[in-house]
Amino acid sequence: MVYIGSYRREYLFYNEPSTPPSQNPNPHSISINPNSNFRAIIGLRLPSVCKLHKMALIDTAAAMIFTDRSSSSSSSTARLLIYNSTKFQKFPNTISPFRRSNSLRFGISSRTSSRTIITHCSSSSASAIQVNNETFAKVIDGKRVAKDIREEIAVEISRMKEEIGIVPGLAVILVGDRKDSATYVRNKKKACDSVGINSYEVRLAEDSTEEVLNHISKFNDDPSVHGILVQLPLPSHMNEQNILNAVCIEKDVDGFHPLNIGLLAMRGREPLFVPCTPKGCIELLHRYDIPIKGKRAVVIGRSNIVGMPAALLLQREDATVSIVHSRTKNPEEITRQADIIISAVGQPDMVRGSWVKPGAVLIDVGINPVEDPESPRGYRLVGDICYEEASKVASAITPVPGGVGPMTIAMLLSNTLLSAKRIHNLR
């Protein structure tokens, strides 16, 4: 039995490869002989096995949950097309606010013997996958989409450099020593490097006072800086409102300035920047061709950085939006009416399967550490949505990790590029 890949806590095995990966003309697919008693083993937690086989044959596989115990004597080869790697066509400004981008060509197809057991079971493109009478949501792969977006941005940045000799610059201010914030800032720098954005980082002590405003003021006046962000949360003694107000609106790539949020809330007005996480959620829906117009959407959580702008964005896309929060009566009942749920509350596994309407699309913004002695870090990350239960009811779902998180950083790069283009009048 050979381990061929893993996704979240699901590990996939089969007994013998009919086509060794090195001979497989399509590196994103695996040919499986239907006579080989292919069998996926789902739900096992085998960390040691995973480590040994880190170079899994499949990188990320949506809906790898697949069981075929076919005994057909047909000589045709069953093919599980994991992910169509066809790159998006490159559209300039693909991810500018409110512009619908081309969709992710995403497919799971099977050409098996007459005993095909996978079917798509929804009319929308977010069709769930049915396997032997059990239905599983399509996995919305944010990590993969973010990588594609970075590639698109890198192309745009090379063009910009070539045409006008300008390289976008992003300034990041980190105050204090929260480990998670330091990781996010490090990842932002890495992402900038990967696409060719110059990054400038300022680290300040937990007990800083005036320094934050001084640095913002310097970056506001620096022409090589096109985007400025202050990593949140700030230490509790700081006045977040004053600090976010100090970033000039033209460089507010986080989109947290009250003027940008105000413009986002108004019909017929356009903000200069949309906050990165909500923008990433909408981008995922667009890239997976999931319709928003006319749909019922529920946003769980009303934070300034995710819940509130996510609700505004969905409304701008012509969804009918409800916000569920800590004082909402019957949150389960309201959430169960939604075609699209965006959850951003920071409560592990709060949204259970019973909260989800069959066929709904689930976008999980929560990144919650839960103790896990089996994990090298001593914890693992889970979302606000109970994946195990909800993925059996929904038509599509984002995983945690690997869903919205990577999109946040991809959208920050997109906003920085947008800013540089706007400042330098480049279309």
Ligand SMILES: Nc1nc2c(c(=O)[nH]1)N[C@@H](CN(C=O)c1ccc(C(=O)N[C@@H](CCC(=O)O)C(=O)O)cc1)CN2
């Ligand atoms: N100024 C800002 N502060 C904060 C923002 C923001 O958009 N602007 N958002 C969050 C933190 N954040 C970016 O800053 C962020 C969070 C998570 C991820 C991410 O990729 N998560 C991974 C898991 C990472 C891990 O293993 O620890 C995932 O979900 O796959 C990126 C960025 C609050 N502060």
